[in-house]
Amino acid sequence: MKAVEVLSAPVKGSKALVIFSGGQDSTTCLLWALKKFKEVQAISFNYGQRHLIELDRAAEICADLNVKQTVVDLSEQFGRLNESALLSASEDVDATTHRGLPASFVPNRNLIFLVYAHTFAQKIGFDTLVTGVCETDYSGYPDCRFDFIQSAQKTMNMASEVDILIETPIMWLDKAETFKLAELSGGLEVVIKKTLTCYNGDLTMNDYGAGCGHCNACLLREKGYREFLLL
Secondary structure (H helix, E strand, O other): OOHHHHHHOOOOOOEEEEEOOOOHHHHHHHHHHHHHOOEEEEEEEEOOOOOOHHHHHHHHHHHHHOOEEEEEEOHHHHHHHOOOHHHOOOOOOOOEOOOOOEOOOOOOHHHHHHHHHHHHHHHHOOOEEEOOOOOOOOOOOHHHOHHHHHHHHHHHHHHHOOOOEEEOOOOOOOHHHHHHHHHHOOOHHHHHHHOEOOOOOOOOEEOOEEOOOOOHHHHHHHHHHHHHOOO
16 A cells, blocks of 8 residues: 555544654554544654654643644563563664563563553543554564454444454555655654664664664665655
8 A cells, every 4th residue: 555545545534643752653643543543642652662752742742733642651560570671771673582572672672652642542532543553664573464453343333332443554664654744744844853663772863863873663764765865
């Protein structure tokens, strides 16, 4: 699916809660949601991530776009119960675990975010969650797959007797098309100048955005930007 198709496709709900990290993917989803829904809010999570600066970027972007943001602090729980290079200042984020997964994978992170967001959506009367997971460029994270999202939606709705839809606008887009969707949504400059995707939280500015330039997230983002320029 191309970015133009994603932007033109109809949505079923009217009020969207965007799971928002301040990175490229979630910011593109926020920009998309602002074009598609009557009311939009954002929910962000502090889970003790090494690149905590992303939350500052998320707050900045929400302020710039006039989007109400709720921040949930899960840092104590994640630090005690979980293990990931993203929760450590010293581990190699580009390594592979003994299970063959990226060291930057945080077990059950997306599921926990979805559960909290689903709960909050019920409280504020929202009918849709939006999350920036992507199976095309999913970096080996099992909780970014379409089947997982469908399963989570069914389970959470069944558990609460509600019908909240999970929208995944970039699920089938590669990084080049994700840049394109941001452009079509009127926020390419926001994505390049404001977002932080780098696993190391490096704020060095490049033409494709901030980042160290050598972690897997930066390499994927740069490659996508170069391909976007050729679209």
